[in-house]
Amino acid sequence: MKRLGIAIVLLSGFCCAQNPGGFEPASTNVWGAAYPRVDAAGRAEFRVKAPGATKVQVNFWSSPKLDMEKQPDGFWTATSAPLVPGFHYYTLSIDGAEFSDPGSHSYFGGSKDASGIEIPEPGSTYYLAQDIPHGDVREVWYFSKVTGSWRHALVYTPPNYDTQPSLRYPVLYLQHGGGEDETGWIRQAHANFILDNLIADKSSKPMIVVMAYGYARRAGHPDPDLAGKPFGSPEAMKAMQELAAAFEDDMTQVLIPYIDAKFRTIADRDHRAMAGLSMGGMQTFQVTFDHLDLFSYIGGFSGAAGPLVLGNEKLDAKTAFNGALADPAAFSKRVHLLWIGVGTEEPAMMHAGLVRLHTSLADANVKHVFYESPGTSHEWQTWRRDLKDFAPRLFQDGASKP
Amino acid sequence: MKRLGIAIVLLSGFCCAQNPGGFEPASTNVWGAAYPRVDAAGRAEFRVKAPGATKVQVNFWSSPKLDMEKQPDGFWTATSAPLVPGFHYYTLSIDGAEFSDPGSHSYFGGSKDASGIEIPEPGSTYYLAQDIPHGDVREVWYFSKVTGSWRHALVYTPPNYDTQPSLRYPVLYLQHGGGEDETGWIRQAHANFILDNLIADKSSKPMIVVMAYGYARRAGHPDPDLAGKPFGSPEAMKAMQELAAAFEDDMTQVLIPYIDAKFRTIADRDHRAMAGLSMGGMQTFQVTFDHLDLFSYIGGFSGAAGPLVLGNEKLDAKTAFNGALADPAAFSKRVHLLWIGVGTEEPAMMHAGLVRLHTSLADANVKHVFYESPGTSHEWQTWRRDLKDFAPRLFQDGASKP
16 A cells, blocks of 8 residues: 555654764654753753744753744754753743744643753663663542542552552652642652663562542632732742642542552552642642652652751651650651752752751651752652652552462 | 752842733643733734844744734744634744744654644543542553664553552554554543543543654664655655555554553553544554454544545445455444544645545445534644543443553
């Protein structure tokens, strides 16, 4: 059969076989896009069409902006200095407005589908797909009586989940950061491949990982009109607390029962962990310390107890977390793992806040793990490393069982 | 516990509680984005910041462009005429360049993460999440010896797949169109909800639906440099045929065996269907007619046999499809369903091509179904309707079984 018809629509798949200077299209690109591209030193070349623009910049979220230069053909180009390995969000600033790069796939961050570029880390394979058994990532939809709406979550099931129907598994609830959504841990971080690799080399126990959407509006409570109400105003604070409480209720009253009914979980606190990054870390501390009957492993990745990390409050071990730390020995027996981490290059307030929480916990003799990711900022490479350190510490005494 | 930290990062979730003129944020928007928004008549209002631009348009792919007007605050705004119900791709044309709308989620089409807007269809609930049992959508990764790479596919498993471990299911392979990817049938079309609804009201048999990525580069065959080689040149045609053949080999030699090994399928031709839209319909005709030993249900949605639909070739029932139609009675016995569909408002070549294929098949006494979607163009509303008509015709004599 002739392939004329298919040929017409396949044409867009071909592009630009040249490869000067060792630059290769980024793994985060859409099919066929030659730009952005990356070289072995971690430098990135960008190219975008904007013939009518007068100023175009690459707007990295964790690095300085990069000015682009206009070329005679209406395209703008720029080459970065070597970037820190890992996944970097960016957008294009075009004459005072902000858009995504059509050459990049979109990654939800900053409350929008932003662009991203992956800079390979030499020697790091722990977040790449390798020739080992792979788990699935399931999209599930559940109706929440808390929000009065259908909600979407992603659920990683470990390799062989289907072929070992008599086994039950522990569960890690793993939350994204502010402005992100339930897809971030998979699309940006490759959490599924991280778990696949950790399980394959027996560093981690097989587990189910649930990634929920971290924003929740309570049913029948329309958004307040905050126009003219500055951040920190009583109205804004009240609205924020309502959002946070709605998430907590959705998670503990709807999502966890749904997951325990649908999947072969071990549905008790000894086999349930929660961790999250940034906002998700703060949510983790709120949800777990409010519900220590439900959780026994706690992880805060570049985010933990909000007032203690960002609010500059002093840890009072007698009263903090509803008094949970008042007896450190009892706490360590009850909570199998308290884990906090931060990147060494994070913004000063975040880094100092996590360090202060760490030293305060140490001073109060509260057993915990503190991890610093060398050379990385408030970005996904930090959180990939966090997960790589955190996951092997989970469920070692309570693995999957019949 | 105080919620200061969470409050900081939750702030972006609030925006714009006003609702003048009955316009509501589109369901396709990102969380908190007030624009674009839609009213009951199907009109859409757009708003985007571009203070330095001199000309901004909403670039619909299936409707005329819409000029936007610059406002004193640096934002551009426009209100459309009533749009056809359904999902519409669009981008923003800004001074000769093309970008996505930051207010919209991204939907992969046109070989990029484009914007999309959902116009509700009054009375149509068949593609919405309803209070019925829901299937899952699984992301799976398989290594293809054909492409030498890891490939990603989405797999819909019907409600209760997990709770009825003794049942096996028939499989529909469902392909996206040119410039799209394996996510389109879920994100843009809500194929999972369409199947959930059809299965709930017993119109469709429970089935597994596999959505594969329709582009494949053969391992060790780098893209040819087609610079200066016009479309239709021997070099370009050869390249296109190689892409199409690589997809066919990946599907028949790797994907189908992988799916049959991993899922509880009924692994025979009587329980295997393939359909696709546009390019995916052409691929369906190529793959199924080359492998009638593997498939017995065939669907072409706004795309079928390329040369017959787009190439203006005449159907010779004696020789077409390797002679499969030469004996119409034998063909009907062997192929349980041959289904083609097109929207009445599609571009003339596509509409005329499908009508001509339909009448040619009728003239040759080849049993088939021809469906026209009233009032819709080459767009997802056509393909949602196609799936709604097509899926209930599958596997009625060969449903899930132990």
